[in-house]
Amino acid sequence: MDEGPTFSLNNILSENHENIVEHPGVNGVPVGGWDEEEGASKPVEEGTCIECEDQPAEVLCETCADIFCEVCYASQHRKGSRKLHVVKPLRKPKPTAEPAAAQPAKDPDAMDADDDSDDEEWERVVAGPSTEVVFSAQPAVGSPVGEWFVERAKYIPLRLNLSERKYLRLLEAALSVSEYTDKIDTIGFGLSKAKRIVQQIRELCAIMSGLLLSADYKRGQELFTDRDFQANAEFYQDIFELGRRHKIMNPDKMRTTYGKLIYLLQDSQTPEVKDLLSFSCVRPIKTVNLLLEEHDALDLLRDDLITVATKEIYAEGRARRDIQKDIKSKERAIEDARDADAVRQCLYSIGDNHAFLRTNRDPCERMITYLKEYFHPTEARDPKASLAIRSGKNGARLSHDHAKQYAYVIQSLTLWREILHDMFHLWSLAESDLLSENVPYRLRDTGQGLNRVQAAPKTSRMMHQILNKAQRSVGQWIGSSVIHMGDHNVPNSLLFIDKYTQIYRILLPICNTLSQIEGLATKPAIRSYIDDEFGSPDNLRREILGDFFRHGFDGSGADNFFDAGSCIDGRLTSAWNWCSTLEKKRYFHVFLLTGFTGFDGEW
Known part of the structure; x- marks a missing residue:
C-alpha cells in the first residue's frame, strides 16, 4: 500500500x-504517540461528562451545548466570559423502588457560583435543601445526627485492640530493617524488577515469621511449620492492613516505615508479581461501618446517645468536676450498647476521629479567628500592621496589598480546614489510587531524587470538589486553582497525603505559643522583656501573626522560579518555608519560653 x-x-x-x-x-x-492514551479516539459514552468522560453528566451548558459533571463545570466556567453562560440542571428519573428518603442528597457545594443569588438558585433547583456539614467534631445542636455519623463511619478506621498492637510492633520492627525501597526504586539492578519485588516481599514476610516465632513460639509453629507463604496469605494481609489502619488514625506514627509498606503493597498488586508471589498482600481497611454491618448494628449510629457516647473529653481549660461528669455520662451511654466489645471498639474509634479533628483541623479555625480579630481590612490600623507583600522583597514571590493578602490567607486556611475535615475519606481514596491495578507508576527523577510518579484520579477528583466548596464559601478566589497530582511537584497520592498531614505541625505550635503569651506576661521578668522588646503582649501576638500571615503565604519556598507561587500546594510550601526561618526571628525566644521544641516534634 x-x-x-x-x-x-x-x-x-x-x-x-x-x-x-x-x-x-x-x-x-x-503508530500512536508516546503520550496518547489507548482508546482516546473512542466516542464519549452517552450521558457522561464531556470533559472528564468518566462521570455522569449533571448540568447542561446551553451556551456551549455541552454536558458536564458538577466538578468539571465549576472548573471550566468559573472565570472570564464563561461565567455568563447559561446552565440548566439535567433532569434525572425519579426512583420508583425506593422512598425518597433513602436517596443520597447531592452535595450543593460541588459547584462554584458567582454570587449569593446564584448559590441560592443552585441549591434550590439542583441540590434541594442544604446538606452542608458544619465544621465541628459533632453535628450542629438540634440537627439530626444519624446520617452524619453513618456517612462518616464509612471512612473511620477501627482502633487497634491489644492483640493487634502486638502484631503492629512486629510489623514495624520488620519494616525498620527492610531495605525494600533501596533495592526496588533503583536503576540498573541485575534481576528483573518483578523478581526483585517478590524476593523482597518474601524476605519481609520471613522476617515477620521469625519475629512471631520468637515472640509466640506456639502460634509461630502453627502458622509456619510448612514455610508456605501462600497458605498464610490471610495472616500477612491482616498484618499489613492493621499497619495501614494505625497510620491513618495516627499520622504522626510510622513516619519512616509507612512509605515502605505502601510501596511494597503497590508493587504486590501488579499482575506479574501476583503470579510469582501466588497470593495478594492487600485487603480492605477495617472501618467502623464494616464492623457495625457485621453485627447488624448500623442503626446504633442513628441513636441520639451516639453524640454522648463518642464525645471527646479533654481537660484543657475545664474544671475537674465538669470533666468527671462528662466521663460518667459517656461511660453510661457506652454501657447501654449491645454487643459490648465490638460496639465499644466502634464508639471509641469515632471518638478518636473527633480527637483527630480537634488536633488537626481546629488550629485552622483558630488562625482564621486571629486573622479576623487583628487584621480585618475594614478596621483602622497602624500601617506597620499591614499584611501587604511585594514580589522580590524578603523572599516573597507574590505582590498583594493588605486586603488582597487578607483574602488570600483566609481562603488558604479555609481550604486546609476543609481538607482536614475529610482527611480520612481522602486517605481512603489515596490508598485506592496507590494500590490500583489499572494505574501504573513510572520511576522518574523529579529533581528530588527518584520518585514514583503515578496518576491519582480518585484523590484528584475529591480534591477538586473540596476546592470548589472552599471557593464557594469564601467568594472570589485569589491566585491559582491548580492542584498538583502525579507530576514532579507531587508525584503520587502518598506524597499528597503526607503534605497535608503536616498542617497541624505548622499551626499547632503557633497556636500554643499565642495562647501562652498572657500566662508568660504574669511573670515580672518576662513581662519586662516583652514590654521592652515588643511594647505589650498584644503587640507581640500581633507581630507573630502578622509575620506568619505575610511570609507564610508569600509564594516562596520552591527550588526554582516556576514552582510554588499561589497554586494549591504552593501555599503549604510557603508555610513550611516560613517555619524554616523561625529561629532567625526576633520573637523566637518567646516560642522557646512556651515550650516550643520544633515543628517536627524535635529541636
Whole structure:
C-alpha cells in the first residue's frame, strides 16, 4: 500500500509537501504517540461528562451545548466570559423502588457560583435543601445526627485492640530493617524488577515469621511449620492492613516505615508479581461501618446517645468536676450498647476521629479567628500592621496589598480546614489510587531524587470538589486553582497525603505559643522583656501573626522560579518555608519560653 512521500526535509521543501505522511504506520497500522492514551479516539459514552468522560453528566451548558459533571463545570466556567453562560440542571428519573428518603442528597457545594443569588438558585433547583456539614467534631445542636455519623463511619478506621498492637510492633520492627525501597526504586539492578519485588516481599514476610516465632513460639509453629507463604496469605494481609489502619488514625506514627509498606503493597498488586508471589498482600481497611454491618448494628449510629457516647473529653481549660461528669455520662451511654466489645471498639474509634479533628483541623479555625480579630481590612490600623507583600522583597514571590493578602490567607486556611475535615475519606481514596491495578507508576527523577510518579484520579477528583466548596464559601478566589497530582511537584497520592498531614505541625505550635503569651506576661521578668522588646503582649501576638500571615503565604519556598507561587500546594510550601526561618526571628525566644521544641516534634 502506497502511503505517500515520507516525512523528510527534501519532501517538505518539495511541491508535493501536502501529501506527506508525518507518522507512517507499520504494515499499514498507524503508530500512536508516546503520550496518547489507548482508546482516546473512542466516542464519549452517552450521558457522561464531556470533559472528564468518566462521570455522569449533571448540568447542561446551553451556551456551549455541552454536558458536564458538577466538578468539571465549576472548573471550566468559573472565570472570564464563561461565567455568563447559561446552565440548566439535567433532569434525572425519579426512583420508583425506593422512598425518597433513602436517596443520597447531592452535595450543593460541588459547584462554584458567582454570587449569593446564584448559590441560592443552585441549591434550590439542583441540590434541594442544604446538606452542608458544619465544621465541628459533632453535628450542629438540634440537627439530626444519624446520617452524619453513618456517612462518616464509612471512612473511620477501627482502633487497634491489644492483640493487634502486638502484631503492629512486629510489623514495624520488620519494616525498620527492610531495605525494600533501596533495592526496588533503583536503576540498573541485575534481576528483573518483578523478581526483585517478590524476593523482597518474601524476605519481609520471613522476617515477620521469625519475629512471631520468637515472640509466640506456639502460634509461630502453627502458622509456619510448612514455610508456605501462600497458605498464610490471610495472616500477612491482616498484618499489613492493621499497619495501614494505625497510620491513618495516627499520622504522626510510622513516619519512616509507612512509605515502605505502601510501596511494597503497590508493587504486590501488579499482575506479574501476583503470579510469582501466588497470593495478594492487600485487603480492605477495617472501618467502623464494616464492623457495625457485621453485627447488624448500623442503626446504633442513628441513636441520639451516639453524640454522648463518642464525645471527646479533654481537660484543657475545664474544671475537674465538669470533666468527671462528662466521663460518667459517656461511660453510661457506652454501657447501654449491645454487643459490648465490638460496639465499644466502634464508639471509641469515632471518638478518636473527633480527637483527630480537634488536633488537626481546629488550629485552622483558630488562625482564621486571629486573622479576623487583628487584621480585618475594614478596621483602622497602624500601617506597620499591614499584611501587604511585594514580589522580590524578603523572599516573597507574590505582590498583594493588605486586603488582597487578607483574602488570600483566609481562603488558604479555609481550604486546609476543609481538607482536614475529610482527611480520612481522602486517605481512603489515596490508598485506592496507590494500590490500583489499572494505574501504573513510572520511576522518574523529579529533581528530588527518584520518585514514583503515578496518576491519582480518585484523590484528584475529591480534591477538586473540596476546592470548589472552599471557593464557594469564601467568594472570589485569589491566585491559582491548580492542584498538583502525579507530576514532579507531587508525584503520587502518598506524597499528597503526607503534605497535608503536616498542617497541624505548622499551626499547632503557633497556636500554643499565642495562647501562652498572657500566662508568660504574669511573670515580672518576662513581662519586662516583652514590654521592652515588643511594647505589650498584644503587640507581640500581633507581630507573630502578622509575620506568619505575610511570609507564610508569600509564594516562596520552591527550588526554582516556576514552582510554588499561589497554586494549591504552593501555599503549604510557603508555610513550611516560613517555619524554616523561625529561629532567625526576633520573637523566637518567646516560642522557646512556651515550650516550643520544633515543628517536627524535635529541636
